[in-house]
Amino acid sequence: MSLRIVVCVKYVPDATGDRRFGEDFTTDRDGVDGLLSELDEYGVEQALRIAEASGDAEVTVVTVGPDDAKDALRKALSMGADKAVHVNDDDLHGTDALGTSLVLAKAVEQAGFDLVVCGMASTDGTMGVVPALLAERLGVPQVTLLSEVAVEGGVVTGRRDGDAATEYLQAQLPAVVSVTDQSGEARYPSFKGIMAAKKKPVQSLDLDDLGIEAEQVGLAGAWTAVDSAAARPARTQGTIVKDEGEGGKQLAAFLAAQKFI
Amino acid sequence: MAEILVLVDHADGVVRKPALELLTLARRLGTPVAVVLGAGDAAAGIAAKAGEYGAERVITADAAQFADFLVVPKVDALQQIAGSVNPAAVLVTSSGEGKEIAARLALRLGSGVITDAVDLASSEGGPVATQSVFAASFTVQSRVSHGTPVITVKPNATSPEAAPAAGAVESVAVEFSAAASGTKVTSRTPRVSSGRPELTEAAIVVSGGRGVGAADGFSVVEALADSLGAAVGASRAAVDAGWYPHSNQVGQTGKQVSPQLYIANGISGAIQHRAGMQTSKTIVVVNKDPEAPIFELADFGVVGDLFAVLPQLTDEINTRKG
Numbered sequence: 001m002s003l004r005i006v007v008c009v010k011y012v013p014d015a016t017g018d019r020r021f022g023e024d025f026t027t028d029r030d031g032v033d034g035l036l037s038e039l040d041e042y043g044v045e046q047a048l049r050i051a052e053a054s055g056d057a058e059v060t061v062v063t064v065g066p067d068d069a070k071d072a073l074r075k076a077l078s079m080g081a082d083k084a085v086h087v088n089d090d091d092l093h094g095t096d097a098l099g100t101s102l103v104l105a106k107a108v109e110q111a112g113f114d115l116v117v118c119g120m121a122s123t124d125g126t127m128g129v130v131p132a133l134l135a136e137r138l139g140v141p142q143v144t145l146l147s148e149v150a151v152e153g154g155v156v157t158g159r160r161d162g163d164a165a166t167e168y169l170q171a172q173l174p175a176v177v178s179v180t181d182q183s184g185e186a187r188y189p190s191f192k193g194i195m196a197a198k199k200k201p202v203q204s205l206d207l208d209d210l211g212i213e214a215e216q217v218g219l220a221g222a223w224t225a226v227d228s229a230a231a232r233p234a235r236t237q238g239t240i241v242k243d244e245g246e247g248g249k250q251l252a253a254f255l256a257a258q259k260f261i
Numbered sequence: 262m263a264e265i266l267v268l269v270d271h272a273d274g275v276v277r278k279p280a281l282e283l284l285t286l287a288r289r290l291g292t293p294v295a296v297v298l299g300a301g302d303a304a305a306g307i308a309a310k311a312g313e314y315g316a317e318r319v320i321t322a323d324a325a326q327f328a329d330f331l332v333v334p335k336v337d338a339l340q341q342i343a344g345s346v347n348p349a350a351v352l353v354t355s356s357g358e359g360k361e362i363a364a365r366l367a368l369r370l371g372s373g374v375i376t377d378a379v380d381l382a383s384s385e386g387g388p389v390a391t392q393s394v395f396a397a398s399f400t401v402q403s404r405v406s407h408g409t410p411v412i413t414v415k416p417n418a419t420s421p422e423a424a425p426a427a428g429a430v431e432s433v434a435v436e437f438s439a440a441a442s443g444t445k446v447t448s449r450t451p452r453v454s455s456g457r458p459e460l461t462e463a464a465i466v467v468s469g470g471r472g473v474g475a476a477d478g479f480s481v482v483e484a485l486a487d488s489l490g491a492a493v494g495a496s497r498a499a500v501d502a503g504w505y506p507h508s509n510q511v512g513q514t515g516k517q518v519s520p521q522l523y524i525a526n527g528i529s530g531a532i533q534h535r536a537g538m539q540t541s542k543t544i545v546v547v548n549k550d551p552e553a554p555i556f557e558l559a560d561f562g563v564v565g566d567l568f569a570v571l572p573q574l575t576d577e578i579n580t581r582k583g
Contacts, residue, residue: 238561247569
């Protein structure tokens with residue numbers, strides 16, 4: 001039986017754009033261009049490499065997000081994923097990480113999976129907790145923050161570079177993995193891939209389809225609350241000098257005045 | 262007074278500095294209760310240190326599972342301990358592992374989770390966390406609105422302050438779940454110490470970027486760092502080029518640092534990098550391109566060749582140290 005790989009991706013505001021909050025302190029997704037989170041491209045890439053290595057695999061890409069989120073799915077399909085699932089429901093607005101993991105878990109279960117692949121974090125929320133939460137909800141091993149990953153004979157192995165040590169991990173499928181930006185450069189979609197993606201199936205699901213009640217998700221269902229969000233005051237530029245041969249000494253004088261030396 | 266569970270991170274038998282910061286912050290919220298997992302023979306020493314920094318109680322648990330399997334054994338232990346202590350909040354260090362532990366614990370406790378707090382305050386509605394988001398361009402105040410708040414706190418959120426407390430040690434035996442043995446750690450190689458401070462914990466960070474030009478160019482960056490007792494950082498461009506290890510990368514996908522002093526050398530200041538360093542207290546820039554956007558962040562900047570400026574600065578510092 002073929003290996004069923006599900007990649008979870010997020011549609012995020014462009015990190016190089018002017019990101020801001022809406023009046024309810026949720027991320028403003030209208031005022032800035034969105035795209036497939038750069039860190040999720042690594043997840044798509046590793047899923048495709050694992051699929052290619054297995055020779056018999058199907059890659060399904062799943063996202064939870066508003067209408068425009070289908071752009072993220074198209075990108076993943078044009079890279080080479082086979083099909084997509086888009087969970088979209090007005091009641092999802094303001095869902096926190098715990099709620100998102102619930103929706104993803106239900107969607108992944110419905111799609112059927114041997115391996116779930118995620119990026120290390122989103123580039124907007126940056127929490128990096130959804131892969132662990134998915135593993136907890138699905139009741140399968142988490143093999144996360146991998147800079148190398150391989151699947152062979154129903155076993156997933158990988159290298160995790162932690163703060164204090166490098167660890168080699170191993171778990172039986174089914175499992176949830178997440179991969180870092182060190183796992184390997186993501187491919188660019190080819191022209192052929194972009195054309196083929198237009199014909200690939202994208203299934204749309206709402207909360208009813210997944211058996212999730214509206215009050216379990218959204219702002220009202222969130223177990224965290226944002227009280228305020230304020231733009232950080234811009235840093236005021238200090239003294240800039242041109243090095244005329246004394247630049248290092250001038251810098252030393254500044255550091256001494258600031259009591260760093 | 263309410264008890265605050267603090268997961269005490271340790272390595273090589275020694276308490277890591279962020280754990281002392283957590284204990285310091287926990288005292289604002291209630292009475293710290295330290296949790297020390299898998300420390301083996303070092304547990305007593307670690308417990309004593311936690312007591313010095315305000316832990317009224319220290320709960321220790323030891324089992325091979327903590328080292329042999331990923332994340333879940335620690336979640337099992339914290340869940341069991343939280344069940345008996347009934348804390349007002351749980352604090353964990355914001356590392357990759359710390360955030361995973363916190364999230365799974367929160368889900369099991371039926372609680373909300375906040376990650377990457379840079380400050381914590383007490384309020385009637387429970388702990389209020391300050392977070393720095395969108396590449397540190399916004400400051401957010403948030404709180405957990407359901408269940409026992411589980412919060413991860415970034416290193417350098419505060420300075421550790423000693424406040425001796427009883428530090429009464431209790432040892433518990435953890436009953437592990439079936440899931441605990443799901444992901445086996447087949448081997449572990451401790452990171453070779455550079456002898457320099459840990460990047461996220463350092464008071465001073467000296468970084469190099471594309472302008473360093475080659476791997477051996479980092480020797481001038483390292484020499485400056487050593488004159489200041491600083492950690493060495495690198496931009497993504499320098500890491501991607503293979504000039505410096507990924508473990509030293511500062512930026513959105515590397516380490517986020519918030520030192521007293523950050524010295525950026527040959528770094529243009531792409532959003533990727535700014536996300537990891539712009540909450541630093543004082544920022545110094547050396548770059549030969551006067552148009553480099555990183556100068557916008559600089560408290561002091563030198564437009565010049567880093568291979569001229571840095572050695573002169575290093576000599577000057579070493580001379581002043583006498």
